[in-house]
Amino acid sequence: MNTHMTRRDFLKKSSLVVAAAALPGKLNIFNASLVLAHAGTSFKPHAFLEIATDDTITVWMGQTNLGQGTHTGIPMIIADELDAPWEKIQVRMALAAEPFKSPVWHVQVTGGSSSIRHRWDMLREVGAAARGMLVETASEKWGIPPKKCVTKEGKVIHPDGRSLTYGQLAKAAGKRPVPENPPLKSPKDYRIIGTQRNRLDIPDKVMGKTVYGIDFTLPGMCIAVVARPPRYGAVSRSYNAEAAMAVKGVIKVVPLENRIAVCAETTYAAMQGRNALEIKWSDGSHPDLNDDTLDALYKAHLEKSGAVAQKSGDVKKALAGAAQTIEQSYKLPYISHAQAEPINCTAHVEKERCRLWIPTQAQTATQLTASKLTGLPVEKVEVMTTPAGGGFGLRGEQDPVEDSVLLSKTLNRPVKVIQSREDEFANDCFRPASQCRIKAGLDKGGRLVAWSHKVAAPSVMSRKMPQYVKNNIDSDAVSGIRDMPYSLPNLLVNYVMVNLPITVGWWRSVGYSVNVFTVESFMDEMAHAAGKDPIQFRLDHMKKGSRPYNILSLLAEKGGWGSPVSKGRARGVAVTSCFESFAAHMAEVSVSKKGKITVHKMVCALDCGTAVYPDAIRAQAEAGVVMGLSVAFYEKVSFANGGVKTANYDDYPILTMSEVPDIEVHIARNNLKAGGIGEPVFPSVAPAVANAVFRATGIRLRELPFKRELLIRG
Amino acid sequence: MIVLNVNGTKRQVDAAPGNPLLWVLRDNLGITSVKYTCGIAECGMCTVLIDGQARRSCVVNVEDVLESEITTIEGLPENHPVKVAWIEKQVPQCGYCQPGIMLQTVDFLSREPNPTEEQINNEMDHMICRCGTHPRIKKAIQMAAEMTAKQGG
Incomplete structure (x- = not known):
């Protein structure tokens, strides 16, 4: 290119x-x-x-x-x-x-x-x-x-x-x-x-010719690595600039607001220089923040009533009159984007213009950030988007833009800012953790009469687009619940905003990545309580002939829902309606006595309107399964002593080859408006597996990542 | 000055002997197909071939490979079975991890020219692909193995 x-x-x-x-x-x-x-x-x-x-x-x-x-x-x-x-x-x-x-x-x-x-x-x-x-x-x-x-x-x-x-x-x-x-x-x-x-x-990617942002270079460019506080609210007490300058290739140490940049001729020198700084950071604003205190804090938030994000009918009355009610809680962790290419941005600020080369997902925001920092009008800010080594929502963040623009101004030359992997985990804008409690009721015929769903979660919108947060409701935090693909006569959705210093951001499928797991797991619990088949129970609560109804029916047909499974295996399903598309997954699993889950096969059915580019759609659907399983089995960011504890991939396992099942993708054929792909293929993966595990073992997994110890039997 | 043999060419480099090969290749020689991702030999994205063996260049000191032949993805011919298979099976998404995985595959197929699925799983369990291209990587490895067999190794 x-x-x-x-x-x-x-x-x-x-x-x-x-x-x-x-x-x-x-x-x-x-x-x-x-x-x-x-x-x-x-x-x-x-x-x-x-x-x-x-x-x-x-x-x-x-x-x-x-x-x-x-x-x-x-x-x-x-x-x-x-x-x-x-x-x-x-x-x-x-x-x-x-x-x-x-x-x-x-x-x-x-x-x-x-x-x-x-x-x-x-x-x-x-x-x-x-x-x-x-x-x-x-x-x-x-x-x-x-x-x-x-x-x-x-x-x-x-x-x-x-x-x-x-x-x-x-x-x-x-x-x-x-x-x-x-x-x-x-x-x-x-x-x-x-x-x-x-x-x-x-072809360029296979030949090694693609120039990602991190590979981009300009004559006269230097490279900067920026040390940020390792704990929320921490400030730098002291650092050793001389030691950093003593590293061969280091050009300058530049203190910025609450962070310190080391600029060097090479990336390795910049990284070495940054390590040599030996910054002494203060304890920060939340020294007690860790996995346990966070868990307790979320639990406490669930006791609050929160804001009403959606209300139809009279849930209280309907629950009181229900033949059977069930109440359960679910828990999901903070997760990281963990995209392959570290965050980076190259900036060259000149008198009349500012140029940026960045693998950004947010060009307009990048222009505005640079315009604000340089005082140049937006049209004098040229943003060239490089190919990106993954993103999943993280690459809209403006930190690398700010750092590279400020440093280019200071050094009066092009500057490429690169984050180390440790910086990536420490400063990621995580998919928010979430806890929820759901109570629902069935009538005598086994039909859902009411669903009450309370979510305690941080608000991404409050940070990114506060103007869209009205009455303490972040619509993303409850997406997948208030627009679940089921017709319910009585629905109440409450949202309790959890305010913490942990930075949260958009992550593939946003709120659906959380709430489809809880809705689809609980839907399965209700089907079981009603004594109904999980697919039939779902279909019974959808409008016949609607797109979610049809995609779930297609999944049942293509996945052979009614056909016998091998001994020791079981199937589970889940369905998603988001980003103007409809996806459903069927997992076939077995669970060892020691609690190891093996996903043998995953079938995905997708209605994304007109399938413009079927092979890319299939590729995304395969990838959605892999990432969905990775999140189901492994991914969780840990916190300790007021900061992020997870430091690198050795602390943050990602699913690898041997656990990738056979994946079948079935694309519904129609001529409707083209819908989304990358996000809709993700959310229903984890609940499909959890639901299959329940059918295999009778044990319900209500937390991500799955706790294997819950499945040890005999 | 040290001299490295990269893709069949001797290259002079002004780098300290203790610097990681990854950064010498990227910073000093401008070979950016070798990717930095974790820096702790966990992900496999910086994999290169050293005398035909896949190694993680982020933990290889440059002084240890002065006598060796270093191969990056550019060093494989465009019609190499692994490259052909990777295109045929439309493997990459973001593509960032693929050069490392392809070079790992070259080493793997030299040891296991006709791998079973289980052998592929075991070999590739140490490589990270965040996009989730694994199903296609597996197919491409199988195809590359078949092509190599037909070409008589």
Whole structure:
């Protein structure tokens, strides 16, 4: 990928340039060709699509490449509507810019499984609009009505068989207005969407050519490692700058607000220098904070009434009148993103501009942060997004941006900030821990009549987007409960906000990563109490023919729910409805007498609307199972003495090859709006396993990660 | 100055003999396909081949490999069965861990040209892939083994 492509290069090359701007409530596709032809104009739109006279077609990306496949999936959508030959498609990462903002959220961000979900119409319209302009150009040339022309493989074809390539037409097409409401293809005419393609970024990744943020380098650049407090609220009492400076290659020690940076010629020197600082930190604001005190604190919070996040019907009355009620508590830990590539950012602050190279998931936030720190207007902040070695929600955080910008200003040269792995764990913005209590009632017929669910958890929103926290309710903290895919006549959801110094952040599937485990486990408990089959019980509480109903039915069919299992094995299921998609998992497990759970097979059924890029969807679904099992079996961040105790991967095991089961993925076929993928494929994994374990052993696991000792029998 | 033999080329490096090979490769030689992730030989992402054996370069002192042939992913030909299989099976997601896993695979297949699934599991249990590409890694290893067998080793 050419990360040094500038607007100027872009301007020289392009002939037909179609851009899109998503204004609130309105989608604008405009012809940027003419604007770009007028050098000196201050209006510098970034394109979605550029067709050059040599027939190359460039799709400019605003979404971060985290390996999720959108850098192939997005071009597939545009190319299909354009009727472009797939081999002519090039993909380039664009600088952060207005046209790449989400039409829904109005910020440029790669998260919430939104890359295609938010742009399903926009991307198709961009391709269709460009196609329309090319067709009109050809038809005018030939003196025939546009509708007599057809397009195929990058050509407009005359009824008599003559044809002009898109490249031949591009220059003239660039002078035309953009057609309004260009007709979109009928799904039956798709020839790229829904087909097998090789991911365009894979060859470079396999050859070792991909330049991630951590690999990025500039002439004159130095590297900084920043020491942050190891305990919440701790301040530096003393440190040895001389010792750090004595390390060969160290250039400067720069104290920043409550953190100390060591800048060096090499990464290793910066790390050695940072270790040499021997900083004496104070005890911090919460010296008693540890795993035990946290557990007790969450429990105490569960005794509070909290804020009413959702209320329908009269839960109290319905529970009082129920034939049978059950109450249980569940517990989930803080978990880490533990993404492979450490957090990093390269900044070069100059008088007139600030440039950043960063594997960020949040381009707009990055621009705003740098603008604020440099005093430069946002349009003078150039953010080039590098490929990212994983992210899972962490890469929207602004610490590396702040550090690199401040240090580049101080040193007056480009600075790349890198975190060590220990810094990663100590400063991660964790998926919040959560405890909850659920009470539900069944009528005589075994139907759910009421569900009361109280959650005690920290609020990510309060830190990231406090304006959206109203009446002490963080909607993310209760997602998956108030929008569970079941119709319940009486539902009460209470939220008790837990305020702690532990930094919490967005993590794959956000609130659903917590609450789908508790809802789907408890749903299983209720099915058992009702004496019903777990799938039938769920279906009985869904609208027949609805998407969750259908996906669970598909899972039952494909997973062979009714068929016999091998001796000693059992199956369990769970279902998720989130990010405009519907996923369900069926786990087949056995449990040894010593409590070891083996997951033999996992079947995933997914309805994500139009399946744009099926192989990438399958890859995400496989990955969702692996991460789901990792979280179910192992992942938990520990705290001690007022700070994070977990230091590295040896303290934070991640599931590896031998525990990855056979995974089957079944994608529902339909032509609906494309929904999310990366997040919906995760939440129902852990509860499917817990529910299978219950059917195998009669023992209910109500805590993550699973406690093996609970399963020791005989 | 020390001299390292990397991918068949002798490279002069101004680095202290006790520096980890990982950082000499990345910082001094600009070979960034060798990845830093944990720094404690836990994840396997910095794996390189040293005289054909997979080693974690974050815990190898550069002075210990002065006489050795060091191979990074760039040192394998583009048509190497492992690379071909990794593309064919569409293995990488973020891709960050893959060079290390591929080099581990090269060493593994040299020891076990026809591995069982259990042997693959045991070998790969020491490698971390956070994205969860394991099912495809397994298929790619099997494919690379078959290709190597057909090519006569």
